[in-house]
Amino acid sequence: MRSPITGTAAGVPFTALPPADGGAAPLLVTWHMLDAPRSDAAFAAALPMRDLPAWRVHLGMPMCGARMVDGSTDAIVALFREDPLMAYLHPFVRQATEEFPAALASIRAQLPVDGGPIGVLGGSLGGAVALRVLADTDVPVVAGAVVNAAIRMRSVVDLFPGDYPYDAESEKAVAGLDFLARADALRRAPLLVVSGELDHPGLRADALALAEVPGVELRSIPGLAHPLADEPGIEPAPQLPAAREVDAALTAWFRRHLTGTAG
Structure with a gap:
């Protein structure tokens, strides 16, 4: 098995897993969880997809992995304590999306x-x-x-203690990240929704609802809760049995759908 390649793409850290021959191949890009595994390297270890004849390039989310502040997650904790939606969830998704086109161009230049x-x-x-x-x-x-995904951001906000004080700005932000309401915008490509049967009930319900949309397929994983790796989830770790089912x-x-090869 070829070793992972690490680097940065337009300032975004990545861990790349090459196909078996290391040569030209299709590209799969991933974004990791903020639960374990919470770095690009750890996500690559949890879901290596070794039998996929493609480059698997795992991008680091903001303030995670190589971009952690002072080598810890304390700065992230401070943000979600300040405002889980407008200081944490929404800006993280916005930044990761906005920095992706430049990162993709850099990946294509490097690999x-x-x-x-x-x-x-x-x-x-x-x-x-x-x-x-x-x-x-x-x-x-x-x-x-997507795996145990934030399909409807309001459901994620509900996981935090207390009643969130929505206003006009936060209502607009959460509506833009409601992919049940915006399901028609997802139809340009087939989509697989992988959902742990023991995931947070709200996220599990959202996964089941999105699977009703034409072009979306559901794969339920028995025994899988929300995380895909053990804590602390920053460094690569052995693949857990439930993660192995997700990987398959x-x-x-x-x-x-990407490489057009039989498995």
Whole structure:
């Protein structure tokens, strides 16, 4: 197995896993969770998709991995204590989406990926980034997938203690990240929704609802809660059994829709 390649793409840290021959191949781009695994390197270890004949380039989310402040997650904790939606969830998704086109151009310049449409994958909050790339950008995407994803940001806000004090600005922000209401914008590429049967009930309900949309397929994973790795989830760790099932489902999906190969 070839070693991971690490670097930065237009300032965004990445961990890239090459196809078996290390040569030119289609490109799958991912965004990790803010739960474990909470870095690009850890996400690559949790979902390596080794049997997928494509470059798997795992991008780091803002303030995570190599972009952690003072080497810890304390700065992120301070943001969600200040305002979970407007200081944390919304700006993280916005920044990751806005920095992606330049990062993609840099990836294409650095790695022998083909020039065709790409696949996108996101876990948890990274799932909202993948869905935004599908819904709100002109990046050519041939297939997408999300895992235990933030499909409807209001459901994520509900996970934080207390009643969130919505105002006009935060209502607009949360509406823009409601991909049940905006499901028509996702239809340009087939989408796989992977959902742990033990995920947070609100996120699980959103996954089941999105799976009712034409062009969306659901894969439920028995025994899987929200995280895909053990804490602390920053460094690469051995793949958990439930993550192995997710990995197999994603590999089969992207073999079919991204690389056109049988699994």
